[in-house]
Amino acid sequence: MSVQNIFDAVLDFDEDLAVEGVKKEIAAGTDVSQILNQGLIGAMDEVGKRFSAGDLFVPEMLMAAQAMKAGLDVLKPHLAKGDTVTRGAVVIGTVKGDLHDIGKNLVAMMLEGAGFEVFDIGMDVDVEKFLATAQEKNAGIIAMSALLTTTMPGMEEVVKTIRAKELNIKTLVGGAPVTPEFARKIGADAYCEDAPAAVEAARKYS
Numbered sequence: 001m002s003v004q005n006i007f008d009a010v011l012d013f014d015e016d017l018a019v020e021g022v023k024k025e026i027a028a029g030t031d032v033s034q035i036l037n038q039g040l041i042g043a044m045d046e047v048g049k050r051f052s053a054g055d056l057f058v059p060e061m062l063m064a065a066q067a068m069k070a071g072l073d074v075l076k077p078h079l080a081k082g083d084t085v086t087r088g089a090v091v092i093g094t095v096k097g098d099l100h101d102i103g104k105n106l107v108a109m110m111l112e113g114a115g116f117e118v119f120d121i122g123m124d125v126d127v128e129k130f131l132a133t134a135q136e137k138n139a140g141i142i143a144m145s146a147l148l149t150t151t152m153p154g155m156e157e158v159v160k161t162i163r164a165k166e167l168n169i170k171t172l173v174g175g176a177p178v179t180p181e182f183a184r185k186i187g188a189d190a191y192c193e194d195a196p197a198a199v200e201a202a203r204k205y206s
């Protein structure tokens, strides 16, 4: 076993092997930040690249993210402050009235896999909950998902409230009906077509 095996396990979508690999490396005394950054995060970076290149599709990306998450759960208790890349905190949710969460969950897992501290506040999230959580968790980024044309205005409400309160929080928006034009029109900081794009945008603002 080596950190490379963990990387390979994630890319093979093998949850059990990813968990086994992380356990073995911890037992062998391998630097936990190496397990995290080269094994788990490195693999998710590669998954993002392959998805963007059209070599991987959503179901595979979900399976890889699940393998990464299983490995990360084993590693988490061993992570001391300073081991993580700590790219910053992100609050993510599906906007008010919207109960679609598959894409949002995928984005959350990819962000976590990229080293962000992710606070997933679920579906049907109103503006107050987005802002209260971001302030409580000291998150610089709010990521919003909408799958219904009727719920997209919820994104604008969040962006407007952030502006009105002059808060230093960046807004990322995504979801099937969301377009770059809509994101621009409501004044969101970034439109994210898919999960790797969300990771890229979050990196830009962290």
Ligand code: B1M
Pocket: 058, 097, 098, 099, 100, 101, 102, 103, 104, 106, 107, 143, 144, 145, 146, 147, 148, 149, 150, 172, 173, 174, 175, 176, 177, 192, 193, 194, 195, 198
């Ligand atoms: Co619904 N649904 N649904 N649905 N559903 C759609 C969205 C719809 C397009 C189907 C259709 O009619 N063709 C349509 C919306 C039409 C519209 O408004 N334009 C629709 C409808 C109408 C409805 C109901 C109103 C149906 C009804 O009850 N009459 C109802 C609404 C409930 C509600 O939300 N209040 C409803 C209910 C449901 C289910 C509960 C049955 C289920 C959701 C289960 C769940 O999520 N837990 C469901 C599903 C599964 C779908 C479809 C089939 C699939 C959505 C999905 O998960 N895609 C969908 C049709 C479709 O999209 N083909 C449909 C896979 C997922 C990985 O992709 O979410 O696009 P996606 O995420 C992508 C990107 O968009 C992006 O990254 C992801 C990965 O690449 N992304 C982000 C997403 N969020 C992001 C956030 C970011 C960044 C990127 O943050 C920065």
